[in-house]
Amino acid sequence: MAKPFLETDGPKHVAIIMDGNGRWATQRGRPRLFGHHAGARRVREIVEACPEYGVKYLTIFAFSTENWKRTQVEVAGLMSLFRRYIMKEMQAFVKENVRVRFIGDRPRLDKKLRGLMDEAEEMTSHCTGTNLTIALNYGGRDEVARAVQRLAQDVADGKLCPSDVHEETLPKYLDTCVLPDPDLVIRTSGEARISNFLLWQSAYAEYEFVDTLWPDFSSDEFGKLVGQYGKRDRRFGAVTA
Template sequence: MASTTPRETAPKPRAADHVAIIMDGNGRWATLRGWPRLVGHRKGAERVKEIVRCAPDLGIRWLTIYAFSTENWKRSTEEVLGLMSIFARYIEREADRLAAEGVRMRFIGDRSRLDAKLQRLMAGIETRTAGLSRLNLTVAINYGGRDEIVRAMRRIADEIAAGRLRPDAVTDEVISAHLDTADLPDPDLVIRTSGETRTSNFLPWQSAYAEYEFTETLWPDFTPDELGRIVGRFGQRERRFGGVTGA
């Protein structure tokens, strides 16, 4: 006689709604092949297109990528100018496709140091895609987590000085509301490529309870299949946010 005991079902894998990626290894990828570092950065930009295209199918609704840090200005003038040219070209060439595929694009970081043309392109694509929501793509350019927090603290200090905010009213929520990411959810999963295990000043406030995954793969070789495997592993993790689950 068949058992009437209900079978236990495996818990449904948890979705990684917001994935943030530190795209590391472009220059190394090119150097290993005897090519200029900018070749690696151009290859990395091509990889971004593939990852953006596959993200919604993996259940990712928010994708944040680290394109250029506040520390990257220390690189050679040739490399910095080359990177800025790649950013501008990506926006110009991908604007139509991103809009057609329902991708909202926005930027975080301090724009004041960026070329005026690049700033116009950034503002233009933000406006053009503002009403889209199939995927929310955020690109961090001239971004540093500490710099972001300093700028937020200055804005809060200005509000206190003006009498619009009491010091004892400053909470986690108030600080979050003054960050570049004020209208973004915190990352569920942060991925770093290239084998390095540093967080490199990327979203330190927002990633306080994110899950991390470090892969040896250099960014130009990071495929949608690998992203899918990482997202799958994330789905099996237990996230307690400082609490305790179970008996």
């Protein structure tokens, strides 16, 4: 008999691939950016729901290293949305005790956006509630490549011996070095792929692929998925006695 969901059974770190904004807008005869704005508003609801379900860490996939291939109009609109979102939401996140971090390759982002990201991290650095991590210009392979470059430089500088490089070494060089690995990864919109998201970190994460488009993904559905996680038998390669 499956045990009932308890807060202690739930995932402490949930990562979300927020997919379906463009299709949501197209279904309504609106431009894709309309869907991205609707999706941005949905983030707040999910962040606010995290304490209720015992989720301490929430990581969201906002813009991938591959998203630069989209039209110039859409990319420019997304960058403008990110700047406005940070300026609009940061005071609220401070008030709600939400700590904000960003992961991804920052140099390609414009100077103003990078400055706002730095300011948001600094403004919320004292917050002790939900940890919100926003993946912006992020790709899992790119992250691992950058981590290996830093690791190799430490070896070249004599700070690290090659024989000391093992499975626990690389995570210290990843963008997520201060975060626990995700317990649960959710992808919305009906697509069943991970799209280069948290490749190293999600090796033993549980996955949920749901048909709901991101702007329609409610806190109730989020809570249902968190509850289902609590009923799973996670063995990490071992066998239950």
